[in-house]
Amino acid sequence: MNIMIVGVGGQGTLLASRILGAAALRAGKQVKLSEVHGMSQRGGSVVTYVKYGDRVASPVIEQGEADMIIAFEELEAYRSLPYLKKGGVMIVNTQKTNPMPVITGAMEYPADILETMKEKGVNVVACDALALAKEAGNIKSVNVALIGVMAKNSPLSKEIWEGALEDAVPAKFLEVNQKAFALGYNH
Amino acid sequence: MKKLMLGNEAIARGAYEAGVNVASSYPGTPSTEITEFVAKYDEIYSEWAPNEKVAVEVASGAAIAGGRALSAMKHVGLNVAADPLFTMSYIGVNGGLVLCVADDPGMHSSQNEQDSRNYAIAAKLPMLEPADSGECRDFMKAAYDISEQFDTPVLMRLTTRVAHSQSEVELFPRQEVPVKAYKKDVAKNVMVPANARPKHVIVEKRMADLVAFNNTSALNKLEMNDTKVGIITAGIAYQYAREACPSASFLKLGMIHPLPEQLIRDFVSKVDVCYVIEELDPVLERQIKAMGLAVRGKEEFTLLGEYSASMIREKLCGSTSEASYSVDETIPVRPPVMCPGCSHRGVFYVLNKLKLAVSGDIGCYSLGCAKPLDSIDSIICMGASISGLHGMEKAQGREFAKKSVAVLGDSTFLHSGITGLIDMVYNKGTSTVIILDNSITGMTGHQNNPANGFTIKGEPAKQVDLEKLCHAVGVDLVTVADPFDVENFEKVVKEHLAAEEPSVIIAQRPCALLKIAGYTGCCEITSDCKNCKMCMRLGCPAISMTENGPKIDATLCNGCGLCTNVCKFGAIVQK
Incomplete structure (x- = not known):
C-alpha cells in the first residue's frame, strides 16, 4: 500500500504521516515513511511517502505507484497527480494557497483543478477539512480530519485507525483530534 | 519492543545503547535530529558547538579522555571539521569515537552534492553506511566496537533518504561503558612530526587489518x-x-x-x-x-x-514505468519562501530598494535571493559573506564598498563569520556587515546557540554579546536596528556605507516562529489602497495580487505589521 501526503510546508503533514505509520504497524505490516525536513519546509511544496506491506525496500513512491494521495491543498494535489496509480483515490482538502509565482503575478493559479482531475477519470474525494477542523474545535486538526476521510477509503479497520490516533497524537490534543477524525470518517 | 524511528533518531538510539558519554555537534540538514534526539537522553552529555570543527574537537577530547563520543554533521560540515578529522586518524582513540556525516544527494537542503565517502579514503578511516533505521541503530553499536578494537575514529555515512525516513527499530537497554582512565601518552596523542611519522606506519597497518576484518564482517x-x-x-x-x-x-x-x-x-x-x-x-x-x-x-x-x-x-x-495520469499544463512551482512575519524580510526590502551588491551566507536568509526581494549576489559557504565581501572590496576598490554589504545570521556569524570580520578589520577593509540576529538557528529547525543564551537542553547559559564582540575585534561603528522600522533601517544602512571604516549593523528581531516574536491578529487592506503595489515588493506569502488590488490572506498573516510600515498611504492596518 503506497500513500502520499502532499501539501505546503507548515501544514502539519508530518503528524498525518505518523498516524499512518502507527496504523500500518498496528496492522502488523512492515512500514517505511520518508519525510522532508529543512529548507523546503519553509512554505514550499512538501511530500511525505508512506509505504507498507510484507516487505518494503525503497521508502520512496514513484510516478504511477500511489494507491492514495492525501492533498492538503488543491494545487499540490494537481502537482502530485502523476504519482497516482490508475484507479487510485485522490483525497483533496479544498483549500488554495497561492505560491510565489502567483503572488508576484508571474503565473495564474490553475482554475477548476478538481473538475480537471475528475474529467481525467480520477477518483477525487473533496473535503473542506478546515470546516471539519473548526467544527471539531481546533483549526490545527485539519490533518487529522483528512486522515479520517482517508481511513474511510482504506482497507484497514476503524479500530486500527483509532488506536493509531492514540499512538501518534499527544494526550492533551487527543480528544479534539478524535472528534476531527470522526467528522472526516463520516464525511 | 519495536518502534518506528527516523534514521537520525535510530542513530541517537544506537549511540545511547552503545553507552556514549559525550556528544557535540553543529546543526545541519539532514543530520540535525541526531543530536536533538541524543539530547533527550540524560545519560549522555550533549551540546551545540559554534561550528563542526569545534564539535569534532570536543568529541575528540572526550574520546582521548576515555569516554565514548559522538559528533554529527551534514556533508559540508565535515569540510569544516576536516582538520581534526585527518589528525585524529593518526592519534586514534581511547574511548570510541564515531563521527556521523549526512550527505544530501539531490540537494534537498544543501549548496553542493559532495560525496563524503571520499573523506574516508583521504583520511584513512573506516566508514559504515546503514540502509534503514534498524541498521542505523545496529551499525552505531558496531562502530564503537570497531573504534576501540582498531584504535580509530569511525565515520558513519548517511544520506537524506536514510536520515529522514522512518522504519522499525528494535529497542534494547543501554550498555553502560565506564569512562576509561585518562593516561598521558605523548607518543600517541602529541602529533609533532617525530611522533606522527611512526603513527602513519600504524595507520597504514590499521587499514590492512580493517580489510581483513571487513572480509568476514557481519555488517556486509x-x-x-x-x-x-x-x-x-x-x-x-x-x-x-x-x-x-x-x-x-x-x-x-x-x-x-x-x-x-x-x-x-x-x-x-x-x-x-x-x-x-x-x-x-x-x-x-x-x-x-x-x-x-x-x-x-x-x-x-x-x-x-x-x-x-x-x-x-x-x-x-529495459522496462519503463509510466504515470497513469498526467498534468497537461504548466503549473506554478512552489519554492520555499520566507515565512509571513520573517524578521529578514525588512532587511532585504531595504537592500533591494538601495540596489546594493549583497554577499550572502547560509541560512533561511538565503531565500533573499528569490524574487521579488531578489537581493543576494553570491553564496559560497558558512561565514563566507564577510570574508568574500572583503575580497570583493580589495579587488574592486573602496567605491565598491560604498554600494555593497554582507548579510549573515547570528549563528552563522559565530560559526565562522567572526574570523572573516577580524580579517576585514585587521586588513583595513571598510565594508559593511549586517548580522541578522533572530535569536535562533532558524533554517535547521530552531536550535539554540551561543547568541541566544540557551543550551541544547533549553537551560540558560552565558549569552554572547554580539555588539561587544564586534567592538572587541576593532569595529568602532556598530548599530543595533530593528529591520521592521524600514525607514530608520534604510538610514542606518546609508550611514554605514558612507563611513570610511569597517562597520556592523545588528538587525535585531526574533524569528516569527518563536513565541517571543509575540505576533497576534492580522493585517488588513483598507479602502485607502491606491493599488501602488509597494506592499507586493515584500514578497510576503500572505499578500496576493487580485483583480481588485492586493489582498491579505488572514489564515497566513500573523499580524507582524511590516506591510503597514511600507504602505505610503496608511492603507494597511493591524487588527
Missing part, C-alpha cells in the same frame, strides 16, 4: 539469487536496487571503507554480470575496478542526484 550481507546479474551496493541505493531487481544476487556492503577485497572478488566470480550501484561518485566502483575486476557502474548510472527503483529497473531490465 550476501544475498545469492539468480546469478545472471550481481549487484554490489550499499545504503539507500541497496533499497532502490532491491526493489527494482528482487531476483538478482546482491552483495550489500555495510562497511564501505576499506573494502572487503576477498568478499568482493568471490562475489564477482559467482555472477555473470556485476553492477556497482551507488549514488554520486563512483567511490566503490573505482576501487573495485582497481582490483582488476570487470564491473559496470557509471557507464550506466548518473553521477547526479538521487537514484530510484524505476531508474535502476530501466537500466537493468
Whole structure:
C-alpha cells in the first residue's frame, strides 16, 4: 500500500504521516515513511511517502505507484497527480494557497483543478477539512480530519485507525483530534 | 519492543545503547535530529558547538579522555571539521569515537552534492553506511566496537533518504561503558612530526587489518539469487536496487571503507554480470575496478542526484514505468519562501530598494535571493559573506564598498563569520556587515546557540554579546536596528556605507516562529489602497495580487505589521 501526503510546508503533514505509520504497524505490516525536513519546509511544496506491506525496500513512491494521495491543498494535489496509480483515490482538502509565482503575478493559479482531475477519470474525494477542523474545535486538526476521510477509503479497520490516533497524537490534543477524525470518517 | 524511528533518531538510539558519554555537534540538514534526539537522553552529555570543527574537537577530547563520543554533521560540515578529522586518524582513540556525516544527494537542503565517502579514503578511516533505521541503530553499536578494537575514529555515512525516513527499530537497554582512565601518552596523542611519522606506519597497518576484518564482517550481507546479474551496493541505493531487481544476487556492503577485497572478488566470480550501484561518485566502483575486476557502474548510472527503483529497473531490465495520469499544463512551482512575519524580510526590502551588491551566507536568509526581494549576489559557504565581501572590496576598490554589504545570521556569524570580520578589520577593509540576529538557528529547525543564551537542553547559559564582540575585534561603528522600522533601517544602512571604516549593523528581531516574536491578529487592506503595489515588493506569502488590488490572506498573516510600515498611504492596518 503506497500513500502520499502532499501539501505546503507548515501544514502539519508530518503528524498525518505518523498516524499512518502507527496504523500500518498496528496492522502488523512492515512500514517505511520518508519525510522532508529543512529548507523546503519553509512554505514550499512538501511530500511525505508512506509505504507498507510484507516487505518494503525503497521508502520512496514513484510516478504511477500511489494507491492514495492525501492533498492538503488543491494545487499540490494537481502537482502530485502523476504519482497516482490508475484507479487510485485522490483525497483533496479544498483549500488554495497561492505560491510565489502567483503572488508576484508571474503565473495564474490553475482554475477548476478538481473538475480537471475528475474529467481525467480520477477518483477525487473533496473535503473542506478546515470546516471539519473548526467544527471539531481546533483549526490545527485539519490533518487529522483528512486522515479520517482517508481511513474511510482504506482497507484497514476503524479500530486500527483509532488506536493509531492514540499512538501518534499527544494526550492533551487527543480528544479534539478524535472528534476531527470522526467528522472526516463520516464525511 | 519495536518502534518506528527516523534514521537520525535510530542513530541517537544506537549511540545511547552503545553507552556514549559525550556528544557535540553543529546543526545541519539532514543530520540535525541526531543530536536533538541524543539530547533527550540524560545519560549522555550533549551540546551545540559554534561550528563542526569545534564539535569534532570536543568529541575528540572526550574520546582521548576515555569516554565514548559522538559528533554529527551534514556533508559540508565535515569540510569544516576536516582538520581534526585527518589528525585524529593518526592519534586514534581511547574511548570510541564515531563521527556521523549526512550527505544530501539531490540537494534537498544543501549548496553542493559532495560525496563524503571520499573523506574516508583521504583520511584513512573506516566508514559504515546503514540502509534503514534498524541498521542505523545496529551499525552505531558496531562502530564503537570497531573504534576501540582498531584504535580509530569511525565515520558513519548517511544520506537524506536514510536520515529522514522512518522504519522499525528494535529497542534494547543501554550498555553502560565506564569512562576509561585518562593516561598521558605523548607518543600517541602529541602529533609533532617525530611522533606522527611512526603513527602513519600504524595507520597504514590499521587499514590492512580493517580489510581483513571487513572480509568476514557481519555488517556486509550476501544475498545469492539468480546469478545472471550481481549487484554490489550499499545504503539507500541497496533499497532502490532491491526493489527494482528482487531476483538478482546482491552483495550489500555495510562497511564501505576499506573494502572487503576477498568478499568482493568471490562475489564477482559467482555472477555473470556485476553492477556497482551507488549514488554520486563512483567511490566503490573505482576501487573495485582497481582490483582488476570487470564491473559496470557509471557507464550506466548518473553521477547526479538521487537514484530510484524505476531508474535502476530501466537500466537493468529495459522496462519503463509510466504515470497513469498526467498534468497537461504548466503549473506554478512552489519554492520555499520566507515565512509571513520573517524578521529578514525588512532587511532585504531595504537592500533591494538601495540596489546594493549583497554577499550572502547560509541560512533561511538565503531565500533573499528569490524574487521579488531578489537581493543576494553570491553564496559560497558558512561565514563566507564577510570574508568574500572583503575580497570583493580589495579587488574592486573602496567605491565598491560604498554600494555593497554582507548579510549573515547570528549563528552563522559565530560559526565562522567572526574570523572573516577580524580579517576585514585587521586588513583595513571598510565594508559593511549586517548580522541578522533572530535569536535562533532558524533554517535547521530552531536550535539554540551561543547568541541566544540557551543550551541544547533549553537551560540558560552565558549569552554572547554580539555588539561587544564586534567592538572587541576593532569595529568602532556598530548599530543595533530593528529591520521592521524600514525607514530608520534604510538610514542606518546609508550611514554605514558612507563611513570610511569597517562597520556592523545588528538587525535585531526574533524569528516569527518563536513565541517571543509575540505576533497576534492580522493585517488588513483598507479602502485607502491606491493599488501602488509597494506592499507586493515584500514578497510576503500572505499578500496576493487580485483583480481588485492586493489582498491579505488572514489564515497566513500573523499580524507582524511590516506591510503597514511600507504602505505610503496608511492603507494597511493591524487588527
